[in-house]
Amino acid sequence: MRKARVRLVAAMMLLAVSAIPSCRPQGPQQRYELRGKVVMVDKRDQTVTVAHDAIPGYMDAMTMPFKLKDARLVRDIAEGDRLQATLVVAGLRSWLEDVVVTRETADPSDLGKSSNWTEPKQGDEVPDFTLLNQDGKRLRFRDYQGSEIVVTFIYTRCPLPDYCPLMTDNFAEIQTALNSEPEKYVKTHLLSITLDPEYDSPKVLSEYAAAHSADRNNWDFATGTKDEIKKVATYFGLQYWTEGDQVIHSLRTAIVGPDRRLVKFFRGNEWKPGEILRELRKDGG
Numbered sequence: 403m404r405k406a407r408v409r410l411v412a413a414m415m416l417l418a419v420s421a422i423p424s425c426r427p428q429g430p431q432q433r434y435e436l437r438g439k440v441v442m443v444d445k446r447d448q449t450v451t452v453a454h455d456a457i458p459g460y461m462d463a464m465t466m467p468f469k470l471k472d473a474r475l476v477r478d479i480a481e482g483d484r485l486q487a488t489l490v491v492a493g494l495r496s497w498l499e500d501v502v503v504t505r506e507t508a509d510p511s512d513l514g515k516s517s518n519w520t521e522p523k524q525g526d527e528v529p530d531f532t533l534l535n536q537d538g539k540r541l542r543f544r545d546y547q548g549s550e551i552v553v554t555f556i557y558t559r560c561p562l563p564d565y566c567p568l569m570t571d572n573f574a575e576i577q578t579a580l581n582s583e584p585e586k587y588v589k590t591h592l593l594s595i596t597l598d599p600e601y602d603s604p605k606v607l608s609e610y611a612a613a614h615s616a617d618r619n620n621w622d623f624a625t626g627t628k629d630e631i632k633k634v635a636t637y638f639g640l641q642y643w644t645e646g647d648q649v650i651h652s653l654r655t656a657i658v659g660p661d662r663r664l665v666k667f668f669r670g671n672e673w674k675p676g677e678i679l680r681e682l683r684k685d686g687g
Contacts, residue, residue, distance in 0.1 A: 430492070431490055431491070432460070432490070432491045432492075433489070433491075434457045434458075434459070434461075434488070434489045434491070435457070435486075435487075435488060435489075436452070436454050436455075436457060436485075436486070436488070436489040436498065437455050437485070438452040438453050438454030438455055438484075438485055439452065439453045439454075439484055439485070440452055440479055440480065440481055440482065440484075440485050440503075441465060441481060441650075442467075442481060442650070443476060443479055443480060443481060444467070444476075444641065444652050445476055445477070446669050447467075447652050447653065447669055448473040448476050448670070449470070449670070450467070450470065450476065450479055450485070450498070451465060451466065451467040451650055452466065452468060452485055453465040454466070457489065460489075460491075464645070464646075464648055465648060465650050466561070466562060466650070467651070467652070468489070468496070468497065469497045469498070469671075470497065470498050470499075470501065471490070471497045471499040472499070472501075475501055478503065479503055480505065482505070483503045483504065484503070484504040484505075485501065485502070485503050486501075486502045486503075487499065487500055488500040491563070494563045494564055494567070494568050494571065495564050496563060520639060521638070521639030521667065522637060522638065522639070522656075522664050523664065524664055524665065524667065526663060527662055527663050527664075528543055528658050528662050528663065528664060529543070529633075529637060530543050530544045530662075531543050532630060533624035533625065533626040533631075533634070534604060534624060535604065535607075535622045535623065535624050535625075536604050536607035536608040536611050536618070536622065536623040537604060537608065537618070538604040541622060541624065543658070543662060546662075547660065547661075548660050550589060550590050550657060550660060550665070550682055551590075551591050551592075551593055551657070551658040552590065552591070552592050552593065552655070552657055552658075552678055552682075553593045553595065553638070553655065553657075553658060554569045554573065554594055554595070554653075554656075555569075555595050555596075555597055555635060555638075555640055555642075555651065555653065555654060555655075556570060556594050556595070556597070557596050557597045557598035557649045558598070558601070558602050558606055558607070559598065559601060559647060559648075559649075564671055565651075565653065565671065569655065569671070570594065570614055571614075572673075573592050573616075574615065574616070576675045576678055577592060577616070577617060579679055580620075580679075580682070583683075586683065587620060588620075589660070590620065590682055591621070591622070592616075592621040592622070593621075593624060594621070594622070594623045594624070595624045595631065595634055595635075596624065596631070597631060597642050597649045597651050598644070598649050599625045599627065599631050600628075601647070602623075602625050604625065607624075607625060608623075610623060611623050635654075638654045638656060638667075639654055640653070640654045652669075652670075653670050653671050654667070654668070654669060655667075655673060655678075657678060657681050665681060666678075666681050
């Protein structure tokens with residue numbers, strides 16, 4: 403049977419008035435033509451993961467998740483689609499615009515499968531996961547009992563500025579803000595968990611922590627075995643897989659209370675440090 407080629411969208415362009423919100427200065431924009439194949443659609447995070455061709459002057463061929471400037475388009479894109487777009491990089495933000503999609507095959511069974519992913523609910527007790535921190539010390543979630551934990555996921559080789567680097571910058575901002583609140587600071591712990599345990603050894607994480615001025619008394623960077631990392635990531639509803647030296651992943655950040663129960667859950671990268679700080683400052687938090 404001949405494959406039906408259906409042009410879904412001739413040119414899906416965002417209106418100039420609908421800018422991506424950000425409290426950070428975006429800096430001068432760089433624009434690149436991007437072509438590739440959609441390998442995952444995350445409707446919750448409103449991202450598409452694309453196995454794209456090399457982008458001359460910017461990036462080798464690889465598979466990466468991208469935000470859409472017009473988030474509504476995520477409803478019209480499916481795994482297996484061919485995608486052409488303009489990649490815009492502005493400081494710590496990047497997105498796709500001027501999106502054109504071509505569908506080569508249509509398999510209804512594939513549509514929306516990435517949304518069938520369990521996530522914890524507010525009030526759920528977080529398991530006592532075991533990991534290894536940047537100093538080679540074994541740590542368990544129960545070690546933080548009595549403190550609030552802010553958890554996120556990164557990997558040190560992540561090339562997209564608005565993914566892992568942004569999560570780390572956000573945590574650094576939270577750390578700086580709490581420095582002026584000693585009582586709250588000692589009762590709060592930041593935990594960045596790598597999704598690339600084969601590369602991100604304690605030594606690599608230690609150097610990464612130093613490069614971001616992390617206070618190791620209150621901010622751990624954790625690794626572990628593949629199974630240990632998978633257990634934590636899966637619990638928090640994070641999707642990820644490796645391709646070469648890349649980790650293709652969604653983003654999840656959570657606040658865990660002193661009783662090891664989930665207080666707040668954030669998807670994607672749109673959350674701001676102030677949102678987490680407000681939760682940490684609440685009475686009883």
